Amino acid sequence: xxxxxxxxxxxxxxxxxxxxxxxxxxxxxxxxxxxxxxxxxxxxxxxxxxxxxxxxxxxxxxxxxxxxxxxxxxxxxxxxxxxxxxxxxxxxxxxxxxxxxxxxxxxxxxxxxxxxxxxxxxxxxxxxxxxxxxxxxxxxxxxxxxxxxxxxxxxxxxxxxxxxxxxxxxxxxxxxxxxxxxxxxxxxxxxxxxxxxxxxxxxxxxxxxxxxxxxxxxxxxxxxxxxxxxxxxxxxxxxxxxxxxxxxxxxxxxxxxxxxxxxxxxxxxxxxxxxxxxxxxxxxxxxxxxxxxxxxxxxxxxxxxxxxxxxxxxxxxxxxxxxxxxxxxxxxxxxxxxxxxxxxxxxxxxxxxxxxxxxxxxxx
Amino acid sequence: xxxxxxxxxxxxxxxxxxxxxxxxxxxxxxxxxxxxxxxxxxxxxxxxxxxxxxxxxxxxxxxxxxxxxxxxxxxxxxxxxxxxxxxxxxxxxxxxxxxxxxxxxxxxxxxxxxxxxxxxxxxxxxxxxxxxxxxxxxxxxxxxxxxxxxxxxxxxxxxxxxxxxxxxxxxxxxxxxxxxxxxxxxxxxxxxxxxxxxxxxxxxxxxxxxxxxxxxxxxxxxxxxxxxxxxxxxxxxxxxxxxxxxxxxxxxxxxxxxxxxxxxxxxxxxxxxxxxxxxxxxxxxxxxxxxxxxxxxxxxxxxxxxxxxxxxxxxxxxxxxxxxxxxxxxxxxxxxxxxxxxxxxxxxxxxxxxxxxxxx
Numbered sequence: 001x002x003x004x005x006x007x008x009x010x011x012x013x014x015x016x017x018x019x020x021x022x023x024x025x026x027x028x029x030x031x032x033x034x035x036x037x038x039x040x041x042x043x044x045x046x047x048x049x050x051x052x053x054x055x056x057x058x059x060x061x062x063x064x065x066x067x068x069x070x071x072x073x074x075x076x077x078x079x080x081x082x083x084x085x086x087x088x089x090x091x092x093x094x095x096x097x098x099x100x101x102x103x104x105x106x107x108x109x110x111x112x113x114x115x116x117x118x119x120x121x122x123x124x125x126x127x128x129x130x131x132x133x134x135x136x137x138x139x140x141x142x143x144x145x146x147x148x149x150x151x152x153x154x155x156x157x158x159x160x161x162x163x164x165x166x167x168x169x170x171x172x173x174x175x176x177x178x179x180x181x182x183x184x185x186x187x188x189x190x191x192x193x194x195x196x197x198x199x200x201x202x203x204x205x206x207x208x209x210x211x212x213x214x215x216x217x218x219x220x221x222x223x224x225x226x227x228x229x230x231x232x233x234x235x236x237x238x239x240x241x242x243x244x245x246x247x248x249x250x251x252x253x254x255x256x257x258x259x260x261x262x263x264x265x266x267x268x269x270x271x272x273x274x275x276x277x278x279x280x281x282x283x284x285x286x287x288x289x290x291x292x293x294x295x296x297x298x299x300x301x302x303x304x305x306x307x308x309x310x311x312x313x314x315x316x317x318x319x320x321x322x323x324x325x326x327x328x329x330x331x332x333x334x335x336x337x338x339x340x341x342x343x344x345x346x347x348x349x350x351x352x353x354x355x356x357x358x359x360x361x362x363x364x
Numbered sequence: 365x366x367x368x369x370x371x372x373x374x375x376x377x378x379x380x381x382x383x384x385x386x387x388x389x390x391x392x393x394x395x396x397x398x399x400x401x402x403x404x405x406x407x408x409x410x411x412x413x414x415x416x417x418x419x420x421x422x423x424x425x426x427x428x429x430x431x432x433x434x435x436x437x438x439x440x441x442x443x444x445x446x447x448x449x450x451x452x453x454x455x456x457x458x459x460x461x462x463x464x465x466x467x468x469x470x471x472x473x474x475x476x477x478x479x480x481x482x483x484x485x486x487x488x489x490x491x492x493x494x495x496x497x498x499x500x501x502x503x504x505x506x507x508x509x510x511x512x513x514x515x516x517x518x519x520x521x522x523x524x525x526x527x528x529x530x531x532x533x534x535x536x537x538x539x540x541x542x543x544x545x546x547x548x549x550x551x552x553x554x555x556x557x558x559x560x561x562x563x564x565x566x567x568x569x570x571x572x573x574x575x576x577x578x579x580x581x582x583x584x585x586x587x588x589x590x591x592x593x594x595x596x597x598x599x600x601x602x603x604x605x606x607x608x609x610x611x612x613x614x615x616x617x618x619x620x621x622x623x624x625x626x627x628x629x630x631x632x633x634x635x636x637x638x639x640x641x642x643x644x645x646x647x648x649x650x651x652x653x654x655x656x657x658x659x660x661x662x663x664x665x666x667x668x669x670x671x672x673x674x675x676x677x678x679x680x681x682x683x684x685x686x687x688x689x690x691x692x693x694x695x696x697x698x699x700x701x702x703x704x705x706x707x708x709x710x711x712x713x714x715x716x717x718x719x720x721x722x723x724x
Contacts, residue, residue, distance in 0.1 A: 041691065072684045074691040076646040079636035083428055083678070087685055090421045102641055105548050125541055164642070165532055167542045195528055195642075352542040364533055 032095070032274050034058075035088035036071035037081055039100035046198055046223025046243045047260070048073065051099045051122075054262035061267045066274070077102025085110040089117045095273045097266065098122065101166075107131060118278050120269060122262075123168070125349065127282050134265060137286030138168065139175040139348070140316045141258035142219075143323035144294050144309050145240055146179030148256060149217045150187050151305040152238055153180075159210025160191045161203060161220040161227055165363040167351045169221050174355045175323045176219055179312070181357060190215055193363055200226035211237055218253075228253050238300065245295040256309075257295030264290050284345065287317045324348065329356035368714040378712045383658055383665075386705040387672070393704070394697045403687055411686060412679030412697075425678055427565025431636050433674035434570035435460070435628040437667055439652035441576045442624030444661040446617035448584075449596040453618055455501065455516030456625040457649025458523035459494040463626020464633040465530055466493025468640045471555035472535055472546055482554040486630055494626015495619050497523065502618035506611040512618065524645065531642045546640040549633065557635030569631025573667075576624060580663035593617065625649060654702050676701065 036055050040048035052071065059067050070093065072084045081103045088096050089110060095118040098107045104124035111119045111131040119131040127133050149158050158180060162169050173191060180187045190213055192206040203222045207230035210218060218239040220227045225246050231237040231253035241247070241257025248254075265285065272278040285291040294313050297306045315321035326337030331354040337343060352362055391413070395405030416425035439456045446453050453459075467490035474482055501515035535546040549555045560566045584590035596603040596613055604610070628648065637644060655673050659666030680694035 035685070070685050070688070072681060072691070075681075077641060077643045078639075078646065079431065079632075080646060080681075082636075084681060084685065086424060087421075087682060090424060091686060101543065102545070102643055105550075105638060109550075125543070164544065166544060170542075195525075195532075350541040 031066060031068040032270060033068045033070065033088075033091075033093045034270055035085070035093035035096040036069070037075050037084050037088075037096065037098045037100075037103060038071060038073045039075060039077065039102070040073065040198070042071070042073050044198065044223070045225065048099070050243055050260040051097075051262055054260075054266055055097070057263040058266035058270060061263070062270060062274075067270060075103075078106065082106035082109055085119075086113070089114040093117060095120065095270060095278070118269075118273055125282070127280055129280055132269075132280050133282040135168075135284050136260065136291045137284055138258060138292055139171040139323055140286040141292045141294055142172045142175035143179045143316065144313050145219060145256065145258065146176035146181075147183055147309045147312055148240075148297065148301060148305060149176065149219060150180030150182065150184035151308075152255070152301065153184065153187060153215075153217045155214045155216045156184065156186045157188050157190060157214040158217045158219060159207070159213070159215030160189055161206045161210070161218065161222055162191050162193045163197050163221045164195055165193060165352075167349060170354070170362055171348060171351050172221055173358065174351070177358050178328065178355060179323065183308070189358055191358070191360055194222060196222070198223040200224040203227050204230045207231060207239075208234070225249060241295050247295070250296075251298035252300040254295075254298070255301050256297045259293035259295055261290055261293045284349075287313060288319065330354070331356055331358060331361075365719055367717040367719065368710065369717050371713060371715050374712045375715075379660060379709075382708045382712055383660065383669070383705060385708050385711075386658075386701060389704045389708070390697070390701045393700055397693060397696060397700075398689065401689065401693060403689060408683055408687060408689065411683045412676060415682060416675055416679045425682075427563065428678055429671055429674045430565040430570045431567070432677055433670040434567070434573045435632055435648045436652050436655045436673055437573040437670035438569065438576055438628040438631075439621075439625045439649055440655040440659065440666045440670060441573070441580050441663060442621030443652055444656045444659070444663070444666060445580070445583075445593055446621050447597075447656055448661050449593045449613055449617055450600065451614055451617045452513045453498065453501070453516050453621045454513050454653065455498070455518075455520045455649070456621060456652055457645055457647065458516070458520035459497045459622040459625035460629035460632075460649045461520075461523040461527050461645050462497040462629070463490040463494035463623075464629030464637075464644060465527060465535075465640060466490055466626065467630030468535065468546060468549065468633045469530075471549055471552060471634065472640075475547060475552055475555075478554045480554070483557070483634070486555060486634060487627065490626045490630025491623040492626070494629065495623040497626070498618045498622020499615070502615050502622075505618075506614055512614070516618075520649070527640070527644060528642045531640050531644070535640050537639075544642050548638040550635075550638040555634055557631050567631065567635045569628060569635060572627060572631065573670075577663040577667050580666075584663065589616065625652075658701070658705055673698075 038048040042048055042052040055069055059069050070088060075081045075084045077100060085096055097120045099122045101123045104121055104126050107119050107121045108126050108128060111128050115130055121133050123135045124133050160173055177189050190210055194202050194206060203224050203226040207218050207227035211234045216237050218227050218231050218237060220242050223243045228239045228246060228249040231239045237253055238255045239253045241254050243260050245257045245259055246254050297309060322342045324343035326341040327339045328337045330336045333356060354362060391409050395409050398408040399405040443453055443456055467486040470486045470489045500519060501512045504510040504515055505512045532544040537545060537547045557567050560571050592608045596608055633640060655666060655669045659669035676698050683689045684691055
C-alpha cells in the first residue's frame with residue numbers, strides 16, 4: 001500500500017516537474033505572484049521592514065485580487081538565498097525582488113536558470129536580460145541633512161556613525177559634509193565605522209563616544225534607533241531618522257529623517273510584468289521619484305533653516321541642483337570637479353574617497 | 365505515581381531509538397506550535413519533512429539536501445572525535461571561516477592562472493587553515509591548561525572579524541566597484557568546486573564528507589587511537605593507567621576537527637557560496653554541534669543526522685515561502701529537536717516505573 005502510494009507520488013512528481021520546467025512562470029495563473037527575499041526579520045525597524053512595508057503597500061495599490069505576495073525573511077546571503085529564490089521561481093513566481101547587496105551573484109545564477117521569471121536586485125551593479133538592478137540616491141537626502149546639521153551645531157562637531165565601508169556610505173558622508181561645510185565653514189566631522197548595518201548596542205556606544213567628543217549633531221547610516229536614544233539621554237544633541245521616519249523620537253532629538261520608500265518602484269515594476277512591458281534596466285532613483293523621502297522637519301529647527309533645507313530638497317527633486325557640483329577637491333587636495341561640473345554616475349557608484357576637509361581615511 | 369529509576373547501564377538499543385523518538389515528538393509539538401499560529405499543522409509538517417524528498421520539486425531539493433548537509437556532516441564528524449574523548453571544541457565556526465579564507469586566498473592569489481593543481485592546493489590550504497586555528501586552543505590547553513571551550517568559542521569572533529577585514533580589504537574584488545566581497549570562484553574554472561556528478565548536488569565537499577564518515581568509522585573501531593579516544597571519554601582514569609597521553613589526544617582531536625571544519629569552509633567558498641563575503645559564515649559550525657549529538661557521535665549516525673538537519677532547513681524555508689510561517693517559528697522548531705533529543709535521552713539512562721497507590 002505504502003509502496004504503491006510512493007510510486008504514484010514519484011510519478012506525479014516527475015510529470016509535474018517537467019511541466020513546471022517547460023512552462024516556467026507562464027503557468028496559467030490568475031494572480032501575478034511576487035516574491036521577496038529579505039536579509040533580516042520583517043520587523044527589524046530598519047532596512048527589511050521598509051522593504052516589506054513597501055511590498056505590502058504595493059499589493060494594496062495594485063489590488064489583492066491581482067497580486068499574490070510570497071516572501072522569506074532572515075535569508076543569509078550566499079547559497080541559501082539562491083535556494084530561496086529558486087524555490088519561489090519553481091512555485092510560479094513571476095517576479096522576484098532580492099533586497100540585499102549580498103544577493104547579487106546568487107540572483108544572477110537563478111536568473112540564468114529561469115529566463116521567464118523577472119528578477120530585481122537591490123543596490124547591486126550586475127544585470128541580465130531578466131535581472132534589473134535598482135538603488136536609491138540616498139546621498140540626495142544627505143545634502144538636506146547636512147544643511148540642517150551645519151546650521152544646528154553649536155560645537156561645530158558633527159558625529160557620523162558609518163556602517164560598512166562601501167561607496168554608498170562614503171557618498172553619504174561626503175554629501176553631508178559638503179553641505180554642512182557650505183553653511184558653516186567651521187564644521188568638523190568625526191566618523192566612526194561599525195562594519196555592520198544594524199547593531200543597537202554598538203550604535204549606542206558609537207553615539208556616546210561621539211557625544212563625549214563634543215558632537216551635538218549625530219548622523220547615522222545604521223538602521224536602529226539606538227543613536228537617537230543615546231542623543232535623547234545626553235540632552236542637547238540632535239539626530240535624524242534613518243531608513244524609517246523614527247518619528248517617535250521627535251520633535252527632538254529627531255529633527256528630520258531620510259526614509260526609504262520602495263513602494264512606487266515596486267508597484268511600477270509589478271505592473272510592468274502584468275502589462276508585459278517589463279524590461280531589464282539599472283536604475284538609481286532619488287528624491288524626484290520619491291524613493292528617497294525626507295521626513296518632516298520638526299519645529300526645533302528654526303524657520304529659515306527649514307526653508308533653506310526644503311529649498312535644496314525641491315531643487316534636487318526638480319533636477320536643478322546636484323549635490324556633487326564643483327568645485328570639489330579630493331581629500332588630498334587634488335581637484336575632482338571643476339567649477340560648475342557635476343559628478344557622473346560612474347564615479348559616484350564607485351566613490352571610495354573622501355572630499356577635501358574630512359579627516360581620517362576610508363577603511364580599505 | 366511515575367518514577368525515574370537509574371539504569372545500571374545505559375540502554376544501548378534505546379540510544380539508537382531516542383533520536384527517532386525525538387523527531388516524532390518534535391513533529392507533534394511543532395505541529396501544535398504551527399496550529400497555534402493559525403496554520404494547518406499537517407500541511408506544515410508535510411511541507412517540512414515530506415515535500416523536499418518526495419514532493420513536486422524533489423528533483424531540485426534532493427541535491428540541495430546534500431549541499432546543505434555536506435558541510436554539517438564534515439564538521440560534525442571532526443567534532444564528534446573530541447566530544448567522545450571529552451574535548452569540547454565549540455569553535456568550529458571559526459575554523460570553518462579560516463579554512464575558507466585560506467583556501468580562497470590561494471585561489472585569489474593565483475587568479476587568473478589555470479592549472480590542475482590549484483584545486484588540490486586549495487584543499488590543503490583549507491585544511492591547514494582550519495587546523496592552525498584549532499591548534500591555538502589546543503596548544504593553550506596542553507601547555508597552560510586553559511579551557512578549550514572558552515578559547516575556541518572566542519576565536520570564532522576573531523575569525524569573523526578577520527573575514528570581514530578580508531572581504532572589504534585584501535580579498536576585495538578589484539573589479540567590484542568598491543563593494544565588499546571577493547571575486548566569484550564559480551567563474552574561475554581551476555578553483556571551482558564542481559559537482560562530481562552534474563545535477564546531483566554531490567560536490568567534492570559532499571564526497572569528502574562521506575569519505576570522512578568511513579574513515580571515522582574505521583578510526584574509532586579498528587584503530588588504537590580510536591580506542592584511546594573512546595576510553596578517555598568513558599573512563600579517563602583507566603585511560604591514563606593504560607598509557608594514553610592526554611595532551612597528544614587533545615592535539616589530535618582538536619586538529620582533526622579544525623582540519624575538517626576548514627575543509628568544509630574551503631569547499632563551501634569554492635562551490636555553493638563562491639565568494640568571500642562579510643556574511644560568508646551562516647552558522648554551520650554551531651549547527652554541527654547539534655548534528656554530532658543527534659547522530660550519537662557515531663560516524664554513520666552523523667551522516668543521517670546531517671541530512672535530517674538539512675531537511676529541516678530546506679523544508680523550513682519552503683514552509684516559510686509557501687505557507688508564510690515566520691522564520692522564528694522554524695527556528696523554534698529546530699530548537700525543539702535538540703531539546704527533545706536531550707529530554708528523551710533521560711530514557712537511556714533511567715527507566716520509567718509506574719506504580720499504583722502510595723509511594724514507598
